[in-house]
Amino acid sequence: MTACERVSGELVRVMYGEADAASMSPELAAHLSGCERCAAGLRETRGLLDELETALRPPAASESALRRIRAALDSRPRSIPIAGAARKFAILRPVWSMAAAALLLLAWRASVWPVAEISTPAPVVLNTAESAAVAEALAMLYVEDSSDVRLEYAAERIDSLREQLGESGRALPWTADDDWDLPRPTSG
Amino acid sequence: MLTSADRELLDGLVREMGPRLAGYLRHSFGRRVDVDEVVAETFCRAAGNIAALRRAERKDLYLLRVARNLCLDSFRRKPVELVSDERLEAARGDDDAPEMMVDEERRTALLAAVAELPDSQREIVVLRMSAGLTFEEIADLLKMPLGTALSRMHVAVQRLRERLLNDEESQKPRRAGVRTKSV
Ligand SMILES: [Zn+2]
Numbered sequence: 001m002t003a004c005e006r007v008s009g010e011l012v013r014v015m016y017g018e019a020d021a022a023s024m025s026p027e028l029a030a031h032l033s034g035c036e037r038c039a040a041g042l043r044e045t046r047g048l049l050d051e052l053e054t055a056l057r058p059p060a061a062s063e064s065a066l067r068r069i070r071a072a073l074d075s076r077p078r079s080i081p082i083a084g085a086a087r088k089f090a091i092l093r094p095v096w097s098m099a100a101a102a103l104l105l106l107a108w109r110a111s112v113w114p115v116a117e118i119s120t121p122a123p124v125v126l127n128t129a130e131s132a133a134v135a136e137a138l139a140m141l142y143v144e145d146s147s148d149v150r151l152e153y154a155a156e157r158i159d160s161l162r163e164q165l166g167e168s169g170r171a172l173p174w175t176a177d178d179d180w181d182l183p184r185p186t187s188g
Numbered sequence: 189m190l191t192s193a194d195r196e197l198l199d200g201l202v203r204e205m206g207p208r209l210a211g212y213l214r215h216s217f218g219r220r221v222d223v224d225e226v227v228a229e230t231f232c233r234a235a236g237n238i239a240a241l242r243r244a245e246r247k248d249l250y251l252l253r254v255a256r257n258l259c260l261d262s263f264r265r266k267p268v269e270l271v272s273d274e275r276l277e278a279a280r281g282d283d284d285a286p287e288m289m290v291d292e293e294r295r296t297a298l299l300a301a302v303a304e305l306p307d308s309q310r311e312i313v314v315l316r317m318s319a320g321l322t323f324e325e326i327a328d329l330l331k332m333p334l335g336t337a338l339s340r341m342h343v344a345v346q347r348l349r350e351r352l353l354n355d356e357e358s359q360k361p362r363r364a365g366v367r368t369k370s371v
């Protein structure tokens with residue numbers, strides 16, 4: 001381990017204000033006075049953070065934006081928000097325009113719903129709400145332009161669904177880490 | 189039904205958190221969301237579940253969480269709908285800060301570099317530098333260990349530093365490394 005590596009943990013905390021620069025360890029202080037590379041890293045990072053703070057500073061509240069929010073508050077119907085995936089799904093389903101998502105939903109339904117004419121080896125029986133929640137989480141993995149944030153979110157959803165289903169002895173056959181092939185319908 | 193106290197609470201939050209939410213959304217999700225619409229809807233959701241808002245110890249984090257979930261949901265709903273450039277420009281026009289620590293050129297380069305960061309890094313940079321959250325709050329909001337939030341921030345910022353240095357070197361070799369101000 002080099003001298004730079006030895007102090008890097010504390011240096012990073014100091015850089016981002018998680019540790020107080022005024023009370024840094026003697027080891028780090030000594031290193032910074034002898035190592036121009038680390039000292040420049042700290043200096044330049046601090047400078048960049050100041051610039052970022054200015055560049056990203058939220059705009060002052062504009063009257064028109066505030067009016068828009070207040071108007072929305074006055075006029076929109078209020079529903080209990082985010083009251084479970086099933087409810088959200090029920091709301092969103094009519095506006096889904098993505099063929100892939102719709103196909104996926106059908107495929108998933110066909111593979112997990114206990115429909116008589118479909119034979120799956122050991123179907124995981126889900127109620128409507130659970131089925132919708134799983135389809136919703138899966139669909140998020142399949143939209144184009146997948147972003148890290150969305151994938152993480154979908155993985156979180158799937159993990160929590162697995163947990164929830166596991167509590168009642170129903171093992172979802174996939175995990176968020178699986179290679180996500182579309183579940184295939186077992187009938188034509 | 190909202191009581192007058194609820195109304196007052198919401199009104200205060202609209203004023204205080206509206207711009208912060210807008211800044212977070214604009215810089216984190218850019219053109220992928222209609223920022224004003226998400227902000228308005230965030231407050232409507234909060235009004236619809238006013239008990240939860242009242243209960244929330246940190247109302248700013250609560251609202252950020254609602255806004256974030258709305259965005260993630262909207263990606264699924266309309267993944268490729270973009271806000272027009274004109275609209276984005278109009279939105280940008282709002283935030284002409286009177287004092288300019290960085291010149292406009294540099295600011296544009298910074299914002300472009302931030303926009304190019306991977307989602308998972310950019311969001312942390314924005315939550316820290318724009319929404320002003322601590323790393324502990326970021327870790328809580330994004331459900332990750334504090335160390336992960338800090339290290340992603342570090343990776344992101346070093347990437348920005350490198351990127352901006354390269355930009356300067358390729359465009360204006362004589363000004364490399366020197367922060368310039370427009371006259
Ligand atoms: Zn060093």
